Amino acid sequence: MITKRIIPCLDVRDGRVVKGVNFKGLNDVDSPVALAEYYSSCGADELVFYDITASSDGRKLFTDILTETAKKVFIPLTVGGGINTVQDFDRVLKCGADKVSVNSGAIRNPQLIKEAAELYGSQCVVLSVDVKRVNGEFHVFAKGGREDTGIEALSWIKNGVELGAGEIVVNSIDTDGVKKGFDLELLDKVCKLVNVPVIASGGAGSIQDFIDLFKAIPTIDAGLAASIFHFKEVEIVELKNEMKKQGIEVRL
Amino acid sequence: MIAIIDYGVGNLFSLTSSFKAIGYDAVITSSKEEILKADHVVLPGVGAFKDAKDKLKSSGMEEAVREVVRKGTPILGICLGMQLLFDKSYEFGEHDGLGLISGKVIPIASVVSSEYKIPQIGWNALNFKNETKLFKYIKNGDYVYFVHSYFASECEENTTSTCEYGANLTASVEKGNVYGCQFHPEKSGDVGLKILKAFSEL
Numbered sequence: 323m324i325t326k327r328i329i330p331c332l333d334v335r336d337g338r339v340v341k342g343v344n345f346k347g348l349n350d351v352d353s354p355v356a357l358a359e360y361y362s363s364c365g366a367d368e369l370v371f372y373d374i375t376a377s378s379d380g381r382k383l384f385t386d387i388l389t390e391t392a393k394k395v396f397i398p399l400t401v402g403g404g405i406n407t408v409q410d411f412d413r414v415l416k417c418g419a420d421k422v423s424v425n426s427g428a429i430r431n432p433q434l435i436k437e438a439a440e441l442y443g444s445q446c447v448v449l450s451v452d453v454k455r456v457n458g459e460f461h462v463f464a465k466g467g468r469e470d471t472g473i474e475a476l477s478w479i480k481n482g483v484e485l486g487a488g489e490i491v492v493n494s495i496d497t498d499g500v501k502k503g504f505d506l507e508l509l510d511k512v513c514k515l516v517n518v519p520v521i522a523s524g525g526a527g528s529i530q531d532f533i534d535l536f537k538a539i540p541t542i543d544a545g546l547a548a549s550i551f552h553f554k555e556v557e558i559v560e561l562k563n564e565m566k567k568q569g570i571e572v573r574l
Numbered sequence: 575m576i577a578i579i580d581y582g583v584g585n586l587f588s589l590t591s592s593f594k595a596i597g598y599d600a601v602i603t604s605s606k607e608e609i610l611k612a613d614h615v616v617l618p619g620v621g622a623f624k625d626a627k628d629k630l631k632s633s634g635m636e637e638a639v640r641e642v643v644r645k646g647t648p649i650l651g652i653c654l655g656m657q658l659l660f661d662k663s664y665e666f667g668e669h670d671g672l673g674l675i676s677g678k679v680i681p682i683a684s685v686v687s688s689e690y691k692i693p694q695i696g697w698n699a700l701n702f703k704n705e706t707k708l709f710k711y712i713k714n715g716d717y718v719y720f721v722h723s724y725f726a727s728e729c730e731e732n733t734t735s736t737c738e739y740g741a742n743l744t745a746s747v748e749k750g751n752v753y754g755c756q757f758h759p760e761k762s763g764d765v766g767l768k769i770l771k772a773f774s775e776l
Contacts, residue, residue, distance in 0.1 A: 323698065323699065323738055323739075324694060324697065324698045324720075325696060325697045325698070325717065327696055327697065362763065367697055389587075392591055393594070393595075394591075396588065396591075396592050396595070396760060396761060396762070396763055396764075396766060396767060397719070397761060397762075398761050416587065417587070418585075418587045418588055418591070419585075420585070420588070420761060442620075442621070443620060443622070444693070445620075445693050445695060445721045445722075446620075488693065489695060517691050517692070519691055519695050541689075543691070543695070544696075573697045573717040
């Protein structure tokens with residue numbers, strides 16, 4: 323049986339890992355390469371690196387870190403942040419990324435999903451969506467969750483899969499940083515809508531939150547989190563042991 | 575020395591790094607001479623079958639692969655590189671493979687119910703079938719990382735492991751000096767590195 327995946331996410335700026343609460347107030351945690359090695363040894367199933375640098379100097383620093391990581395860590399590596407063109411795909415894939423996640427770049431130009439899927443295959447294209455409730459509707463937010471695009475999130479996700487996205491990361495802004503559990507209502511809707519892997523993001527505060535996620539939505543594929551792993555509030559080994567105990571298929 | 579065949583398909587960075595991590599020198603090459611000199615050869619591949627097969631042929635690497643197989647040098651096809659070893663693929667039409675192992679590559683969707691997501695992306699357990707030296711450092715039930723929408727069928731005789739994904743999908747094959755893994759050993763953590771180590775020691 324295929325296992326449920328546990329994915330630590332590392333936001334990287336100027337060569338350092340950072341993580342904000344509700345995307346604001348960033349704190350330095352550790353070196354991305356060291357953290358990636360640590361997570362891999364603890365049983366992380368995959369890693370996500372988000373490049374939150376805007377400058378070209380920062381970009382270079384980021385790809386250097388990616389290369390360093392890919393030399394030492396032999397689990398799948400997804401890269402996101404600043405992916406606006408197929409050239410950006412090329413840049414990070416050459417440095418050791420296996421999958422590339424698009425967010426704002428795809429909102430500006432949805433054809434980017436299609437072009438990249440045709441060039442590199444759907445399995446390589448991850449559509450990451452920041453979602454927030456606005457007047458009872460799910461809206462897609464851009465620019466790291468700061469800007470309401472007014473786009474209805476579920477139709478955007480469906481459209482993204484039709485364009486060729488091979489995996490969806492759903493990040494709920496409403497639950498992100500709150501640590502009271504994943505956004506089960508939103509995630510359930512997404513899982514019923516598409517037949518590609520769906521990764522839950524935003525809101526995990528404890529081991530129980532992951533158990534609740536996988537029990538409530540059996541079709542969800544993975545749980546992603548950042549700060550709770552970085553600050554060791556949740557240890558991946560303990561989390562996976564508990565998942566196994568609860569009858570959830572997991573790689574140990 | 576290990577030669578990783580470069581025919582313009584896929585990202586070979588992790589593959590090279592993973593051999594280095596276990597203490598073996600691997601070169602990415604499209605030089606026929608270099609490939610024929612190598613002790614071990616890897617045929618990688620991601621993307622679409624027809625495109626990869628065309629590139630293999632036009633780059634002259636198909637001939638190199640056949641020569642390597644004739645010489646008896648161990649060769650490992652990974653993911654699409656494994657699928658290319660078979661007679662035929664039914665990905666977007668019907669296309670001839672290298673015909674080194676008998677069997678055909680068909681959609682996962684044609685054998686599993688619609689609740690299974692396509693592609694299979696993630697970690698799945700290996701169920702050992704026919705014995706293989708590739709698995710001498712790992713155990714039955716160990717997890718490896720898969721990303722694929724098609725799989726090799728009608729090749730039971732040469733199947734060394736399967737994975738369960740609504741059906742028993744071929745995960746690895748072996749015939750003489752020709753080896754294949756549907757999964758990505760270079761992305762399968764310690765288990766994957768142990769498989770590459772066993773291959774490098776052949």
